Amino acid sequence: MAPAPTVTCVSEWFIKPSNDDLPRDEYQQPPPIHLTPFELLFLNANYSQKGLLYTKPDQNQGFSITTFLDDLRRSLSATLTNFHPLAGRLATRKQSNPPSYVIYLDPDNSPGIKFVYATAKDVTVSDILTPNDVTLFHPFFDLNHAINHDGHTLPLLSVQVTELVDGIFIGGSVNHVVADGTSFWRFMTSWSQTHLRSNTNASFKRTPIEGCDPIINLPYTHHHQFIERIQSPPQVKERFFQLSSSSISKLKAKANEECGMLKISSLQAVSALLWRCITRARRPPPDAETVCKLATSNRHRLNPPLPDEYFGNPVNLVRGTATVTDLIMTTDQGLGWAALQLHEAVRKHDDTAVKQWIHSWTKSPSIMKMSGVFEHANTITIGSSPRFDMYACEFGLGKAVATRSGCSNKADGKITLFPGRDGDGSMGVELCLLPQYMMELESDQEFISAQK
Template sequence: MTSPTVNLISECYIKPPDGDLSADANQPIHFTPFELPFLNLNYSQKGLLFAKPQPPENQDFSITAYLDDLRRSLSATLTHFYPLVGRLATRKQQNPPSYVIYIDPENSSGVKFVYATVDVNISDILTFTYVPLVVHSFFDLNNVINHDGHTLPLLSIQVTELNDGIFIGGSINHLIADGTSFWHFMAAWSDTFRSKEQKRFFKRQELKGYDPIINLPFTHHDQFIERFEYPQCQARFFHFSTATVSRLKAKANAECNTHKISSLQAVSALLWRCITRVRRQSGQSETICILAISNRRRVNPPLSDDYFGCPVQSVRGTATVEDLMAHGLGWAALRLQEAVANHDNTAVEKRLESWLKNPVIYKLSGLFHRNAVSFVSSPRFDMYGCEFGLGKAVAARSGGANKADGKMTMYPGRDGGGSMDVEVCLLPEYMNDLENDDELINALGEYNN
């Protein structure tokens, strides 16, 4: 089926109001060893789908006035998140050799703001088994990598008007923000839109014991840039109700006679087992489950919860396919629990020091192992708390960036209570078998509605 066309209506650039910035707003912001390795990663793309106001409320709804309110509140919010209006810059010198990448707040056209329309309904997005490709067009800055922030905005907001809905999608440079920081910003913008007191700010701290200015061992970006296109995958959402999540967590802990296994670890272990099964790997081959993990509370001293950046690393559980299949859910979940528990300040420091001795910019072609599943984002993010004057969103969705076979994106369930939605990306030949996998079907049971 042909994907509907998203029509660009207008675009502009948004800056904070003149005279509202503090004196230190023009100071460069340097990246940490957590962030610089990901210069080749695509921008992060997340957004919310809202229903247009229904009668009688919609009698006075004007998309023109609504867009004006969004732009005005975005400008006010950027007063407190001023680095987002900047661009990346590279400072080079030959004697002594130096190659430093940083955020230059003064080199700025602002945050891009796009308005577009599309002839589809909310039901066209939510009722299909797979995520329609048109959703990827609800986001700006597709097929760009973080290093492109030298010439492209660090943040672009696209507001797409559907026949009966509005989608607000953000594409943000992944060096400057992980999921925690992105939703922190979106919540601040939503609060400002609703004229609530602004209590969220851009907060940056130096890592104690590390030089804040990192000199990369390059003379030109061609020495580390890689642009990589993933094979086309199918994406669909699986809903894990509160009851399903509770049942999986209890089952995993009971099998291991422990209480340490979390809900997220239990759900991740289930999908690890099911996807490994449908891939039909040889029994002696290794299978890997990768969890992206925030280091805010793992470094010493800890970073604040509202630290704005991308202090993320990954941990992994590994097993042979034969062992993973021979043991139960709890055994797989315990592998993940142990990997998370072992990722303490000592482990974080060891990785940082190793990277600083030999700085490497990761290539996308090597980030996703063909025998791996990878979990990103979090069901703990308060996505549905961002309402922008339209009430609770009907759904959260992501763009096409960083999508690969085995990529799992975690969301809170719209109904709350610890429920989760997981966007599963798989090659088509695996997705069909996953949908018919007995373990997954039995786990979801009557609750997958």
């Protein structure tokens, strides 16, 4: 394993929206934003961390890191004018008569979002990409190990810009109660466009969700009653794999042919492949149950649907289950059968299912403990999406060389999907597995064949 880069923090700023400079008599205090069951459920999860690696322009071409940072801060402040709540903090309102414990987003009571400039003076782009070790990117993010509830005292978003010898990494750590991947990348794209002085109509939008109480009273009197911090997470191997558009097309065609249908998506085919190969690498007993969890946005599953611009975290985990025998040991049940289990799980997660979940959670509110997300020894959990337009965020540096994530929410079986840099449906797959399982996976013939 390559040694982690030495990263030195040089400067820190807090950035507020440009319109915060208005005179107080012209300023209208924004109302509190109340959180939904989808969001409150994840108060124990870590901040979400995603970032982009760029080649640093040549100084002989007029590039100045000082000027670049100044422009980034200016454009970030301007972007926050349309995404004002990201500059806020979480807050809790308690009262004893009647009993009430409400967690909400206070858009106004905060010094702003955090902006960090750091350096890794002896590290090159090749140094962190060539070893294929994702842990090398962990020092390029701020707020490592923070949980979402910490948004009461920590910024909801922190951006760390790390200057390498020949590269620049822009890493964002965003409170996962406030934003899912769709929301985060919408903000990042808007910031990049503002930085380039392009027009953008993106903004922070919330609309009521049918079936959700506007204000949710949690059954607690103190946050110690539900907070969980994982002190010693398992030491997993983190690797990044590329799947070309042609290999994914073949996987999709194979899955649909084996199912005798044309409904299996590329994402479902790839997820089925990972489910099968990782299960085989773990070598569980034939009668053991395996689980594949998919993070699924509810925006278009609800009726009426939420707009694409909805800013929040309206996400559920949808699961497919199978015995080891059915998943990898029955000769007539291959990739297509596994993909069909996931297809059916997603298909059944419709408006009725989502609203039943909302109703059930609201009757008995609870905060998920992350130790329970990976409680099943034969689980994989797939998050993020290859559909996020990450490479649209250029910030005047050209197309990013790579996308990577930080150390948050990592455990054995966690998978993060990215769009492939080559586009055309290619994907990047970030895998976290215990060392012995990663070794088995890297020699798995089905997995190797899918990367050709």
